[in-house]
Structures are given as C-alpha cells and as structure tokens.
Amino acid sequence: MRILITGGGGFLGQQVARGLLAPDRGGRGTHASSDVSEMILLDQAFSTTRLQDKRIKYVTGDILDRQLINSTFDAPIDAVFHLASVVSAGAEADFDLGMRVNIDGMRAVMDACRANSAPPRVVFTSSVAAFGGSLPEVVTDSTATTPQSSYGTQKVIGELLVNDYTRKGYIDGRCLRLPTIVVRPGKPNRAASGFMSSIIREPLKGEIAMCPVSAETRMWIASPECAVNSLLHAFDLPAEQWGSNRTLNAPGISVSVAEALDALRRIAGDEKSDLVRFVTDPAIEKIVYGWPVRFATSRGDALGFKRDKSIDDIIRSHISASNAC
C-alpha cells in the first residue's frame, strides 16, 4: 500500500505515520493488505527528530504546488491522510492564507485523488470549529454547522468536498471533526486552542504558562493517542459502515480550565499548578467561546470510536510519553 500524508511533518502527521507503520497493525484494517510499501510525508518543513523508516519518503514543498502534489501520484496512491492546514488563529489573522491552504490546497489534493487510477481512501481532519454561535447545550450528529471563524468555515467546506467527491466515486472519503488535542507536545502553535495544552505542558516542565481565557472556560478535548486512534479507526472502517454521510463528530471529553488545573494539582502538586497565570486575550477568547463544549457522539460511539477516560488519565499519559522521549 502506498500512502500520502499531507502535513506529514506535523505532530498528528508523525503520529499517524507511526501508527500505520506499527508492527502490530498486521491484520487490522480492511484493505487486502495492511502492509505499507511506501509512505510519502509531505510538508513545508520537517523536524530533525522526525520518524525514521525505510518506507518513508519525506517530500518538502507547498500544498499549493499542484505539480508537486500530482507528482506524488505518479504511481497509484491507495490512501491519503489530508492533515495539512492553516490552524484557527492563523486562518483568522491571514484570511487569504487560510483560503489558499485550507481550500485551494485541499482541492489540489482532491483533484489529484480523482485523477488516480482508483479512488483512494481519504481521511480528512475537520474540527469542532465547524460549530459555533447559538448552539444547543449538547451538539449531536444532526446539529447544523455554524462556524464562527474562517478556519471553521474552511474545514466545513473541506467536509462538503470530501462528501461530494465520495458520492461521485472519485474518492472513498472520511472526515473526522477532532476535539482539541490536549496535551499537545512540543512548542505552542498558532491554534487558538493551544493554551489548554500549555497550562499542563509548561508547568510540568517547571515553566510559567499563560492562560488567555477564564478558569470556567470549557473545551471538548481528546488526548493525542485518542485522536490518532480515531484517525486510524476512521481509516480502517469499511466504506459500507460509513454509508453516505462521510462526516463524523469524534468522541472526546468536556473539561474546564479549572478542572484541568485541579487534575494537574492532584497529579503534580501545588508547585506546578501555581505556575499558570491568567492574562486575558480577547482575540483568543472570541474564537474559543464560539466553540461547542459538549457533544453526544452516538454515531461515533456506535462505529467503535473511543474517548479518553478523564483529564487525569490524559495528564498521566502525557507525563509517561514525555519521560519516554
């Protein structure tokens, strides 16, 4: 199997690649063979600590470079994880960049898939930013999308394209609206949701963290492991189980800043949790307050997607993963 991962240098891209290459993956999945012969990781840049495997080919370039995208399809591609994206605060700050990468780049990938000899299986990462504004207390699978950010708007447009390309038989697409990923390792990125990781990650390293929203602020989250497992599960599920609706709200848990800090205090002590400073940022608040905080994910649950047990579990597994590195 030949797989393309756009945004392959990013955190999720690297984790998905690792998951797909894991030796215990044999027998999982619904492809005739789950053996990966080649995996192309496309991104604008790659870290020096990137995953090493003889099956991986790193390609540096821009998602808007149609020639580059098409060249990765020189030999047939069996599957695509389209993860490349300008994140929420980035797309809000630079409208044109968001439109170019999140829509034009998306279309470049979709059109290359369509020109492929057979419809590839495509996993697309969407977001809870698909919802916003006046929302029901609990968002369900049939809640209308009402994005309140350019990022959310562009993600919903991506979902619509994946659904229509699938209906037309050009791809076998699957869109997952991922919760905010907490605890994201590494440095902060431009995502408006980044603080929820920062207020756990930085204190654990003995560093001060800024929280730009109030302690009552609630978020719908999933651990990195949970999010990656959801993406792999979205990939593994047979097309007939997806049916005609190829967009799904992935399971997560609803956690407030205060609950996260209480858990941090329980697990790592006062010394760590006291390192968080509240400094309001109205621009971040405006984006974050527009997001939904509770979901009923009946369809995802029925299809076998899993959620984390608790914020305590998420923090403990982040500590284990950090120590393992």
Place this chain on the structure above:
Amino acid sequence: MRILITGGGGFLGQQVARGLLAPDRGGRGTHASSDVSEMILLDQAFSTTRLQDKRIKYVTGDILDRQLINSTFDAPIDAVFHLASVVSAGAEADFDLGMRVNIDGMRAVMDACRANSAPPRVVFTSSVAAFGGSLPEVVTDSTATTPQSSYGTQKVIGELLVNDYTRKGYIDGRCLRLPTIVVRPGKPNRAASGFMSSIIREPLKGEIAMCPVSAETRMWIASPECAVNSLLHAFDLPAEQWGSNRTLNAPGISVSVAEALDALRRIAGDEKSDLVRFVTDPAIEKIVYGWPVRFATSRGDALGFKRDKSIDDIIRSHISASNAC
C-alpha cells in the same frame, strides 16, 4: 445606488432588475436612498427581449473572468445580487464546470466585493438542494445541511463563504435557500426540477409535456413573484435583523405532481391536463428524490417573508402573466 446582478440575463436576474427599478419601490428598503443610479447586468448572453432602461448596463462575459468582474467595481458598488450559477443537472453532468462557476466564480465576485471601498450588500441565491438524504419529515432552520448533489454542495459552500465574508466585515451578505420556482416561463433549462414547470406551462400552450418522476413526487415550490419578492425582501431587511446567521430557508408550499395536475385540470380542463406523459428518467429521479419537500420556515416567517397561497393561485397567476406578455 450602483447595483451588480450576476446572472442578470437569466429569468430571476431580469425579474429582480425589474423589481428594483419599479417606480413604487421608493421608500422601500433600508438604504439611505433606494434610487438606482446604475445597474450592471452581467451574463454570458442576453435575450433580445431583455428589460430596457437607461440605468441598465448590459455586460456580456464570463463570471470566471476576474478582470471583467473587477472592472465592474471600477466605481464603488453598493449592492450585488449573485444569481449566476450552473444549475442542478448541469453541475451533476459536468462536475468541473459546476466547481468553476459555482465556487471559483462565486469567489471572484466575493473578492471583488471585499476590495470595494465599502462592504456591499450581497444577496446570494442558495437552494433547497442544500438538504438531502435521510431528512427529518419537516426541515427546520436548524436542520444540518446534507447536500446529495454537486449543485447542492456548491451552494452550501457559497453560503458558508457569504457568512464568513460577512463576519469578517467584507460584505453584508444574505443567502436565501429558494424553493423550486414554478411556473418558470420560457423554455426548459437544465435544472432537474424543471419538469414541475413543464407539466403546467407546456399543456397550457397545448403542447405535450414529459414528467420524468411519479405522480406522488412532492416538491417545495414558490411562484416567480414569490421568489423575486423574497430576494428583494432579503435585500431590504436591515443587517441587524439578519443577525450573525446570514442563511435562511425561504417560505414555499409543498405540492405533489398529482396535486399540480389536479389544479391544472380544475383551472384549464381535461384537454390540457391530459397532455402530460409520464416517462421515468432515473437520473432526474435520483436528484429530485434527494430533495426535502416540507419545511417549517419559522425564522423566515418572523422576518416577514411570504409564501404563495396555493398551487391554484400559482397556475392562475402564470396564466395572467403569459396573457400579459
């Protein structure tokens, strides 16, 4: 006021232009002056029977010609009716054409609006094709969009863009999901919904009409007058009444083919209604059966949008309009 109407050569474009130029429009609308100083009607072609008025400037060209679009904004534009579109069966038959006109063309217009000296008021025609598949019996204002055609997909993408451009302050947008317009005058077009007009229009002229779907097939419809009035009302409403959600299901009535033929029989007699032949077309059926047939339009009703009284009224007003021509 300087107004641009894309698709200005089409049936709706001509009717909207006529409505905006009507002498009794003085005092309506929420602009400081509802006087039209210039009206640019853009389309690929215009009929010889087009509306004549010294304020109208007819521009022949392609919506994909960014230079042409931008040139219409040489002087500031106060309002845009973006009606240009590849219709349902057309977008289904030629996927690339639909994407180009309904998305790229739409974006060319939106970007020209954004570059305008002040955010123009933009009215965009969307469609009930935004909905499809497994639908609730009655579609409401909060039903999730699930288009089952490329046309529907592209229209929902247009809505999302209008909402985001409005949120960003680039335009003052308003999207109306119009019911199927019945009775559309003139020749059949490529819309999959065209038969509902044909089975009334052609028999009234003494011509045979083909019905590609069964008599039980139900459709959500509005008369041309009702649709045009809804577009003008969408335009007239103050921005604050629209609020942050700039997409609305326009009122209509639910009518089956059988009910339409019964009304035709009542009004025009057996001789006319017997001119309809049922010849199933699976491609049309597939598109039409995916559309919703009943709506509760609470928000539209509250905002003062009106519906037709009955299919009998619609047929009678079509007869009067035809006789007047």
